[in-house]
Amino acid sequence: MSKMHTTRRTVLRKGAILSLSAPFLSLGSGAAAQALTPTTTMRGGSNNYRPGAPIVERIGGGGFWMTGTVRRASDGAPLAGQRIQIWAHTTEGHERDAHSHGATLTDAQGVYRMEMPQIVPAFGQAHGHLAYDSGDYQTVFLRPLMASPTQTSLSADFVLVEA
Template sequence: MRLPFHDRRSFILATGVTGLGLALGSGPALAAQGLPPTESMRGGSNNYRPNAPLVDRLGSGFVMSGTVRRAGDGAPLEGVRIQIWAATTLGGEREPRNHGSVLTRADGSFRLEMEQIVPNFGQPHAHLAYDDGAFETVFLRPVMPSASDTSLSADFVLQPV
């Protein structure tokens, strides 16, 4: 009886073909799931103000930015209202000068320049919210690695209602 000859090259080729088959088999299942929605963060709604005014800026020295996309297909969402607030050098989170809303651009991005964020309850952080009704409400509370950081980014993936 003669046994088949297997060398390193045939082994690598066989495992590569098997791996490709597995990857192609799972591809459509993963694509069907799509991009999952962002979950609200605990403590994100603290000091929220419904309908905070649209603003061009809330000061200077710190940039809050991010993107907003639709759950499932990940399409960028234009004209979505995002509220941003934080404790800054102007005062705490309840300070009216630290609250404002911005609209997303065609590519789903948003940006707001504001005063430097300062630690509140030991952590430098911002609050961001979406709550306009076309999508499920999401509150975010990203924490900065350092109080000396001059920017912070937060992304939303919104689930239609």
């Protein structure tokens, strides 16, 4: 199990590096188009999922940022207007609570940013949940971990495969 743990962290680190570098990479440049490894669903990613979370300005009172990018696996193109659903155990509620869930859309650069209440450790780990479940591409559920519970942001990137 500890091996898997390491692997997932490594994946997360890579994800963090990717999303950190994303603003400088100019995702839209067609000349650099190349296939990317699709993001696979993480274990436990769909736990306490409530399909159809409403698109909201922010979840609850905010103060914490969930960010990331959404791209197409076949050519790496950023995907605009994609609906990403987000939920977590926060200072304002349990994962199962409807008010802990919300959705947002990616911008023209394929970037999404959602403000939400501070995520707090639950079931032994400080973690968030994200879903791409809109049908055009294959469904992906993510469950990224926070390196420290005092972090005030978390990032998770999606590389989607056409359905």
